[in-house]
Amino acid sequence: MSTISDIRKKLTGRINQTNRIELLEEMLQLIENEEDNSVYELTDEQQSAVAEALEQYEKGEYLTDEEADKEIGKWLK
Numbered sequence: 001m002s003t004i005s006d007i008r009k010k011l012t013g014r015i016n017q018t019n020r021i022e023l024l025e026e027m028l029q030l031i032e033n034e035e036d037n038s039v040y041e042l043t044d045e046q047q048s049a050v051a052e053a054l055e056q057y058e059k060g061e062y063l064t065d066e067e068a069d070k071e072i073g074k075w076l077k
Contacts, residue, residue, distance in 0.1 A: 033040055
């Protein structure tokens, strides 16, 4: 099991290696949300994706875990 110190070192190393601004912004937002119990605000794109997913769910357009596992198994063959 990793210690807090080990995890911090791994995170620091990975953060220093990445040049992906989106990833860094998301990581910062996660940390800030943990410290600041404010409400997480979705972007317009995220809100659209959630609305689309809810609509699909309401129409029964989804797979169960078992169905998804079978589909993935087919793709991997």
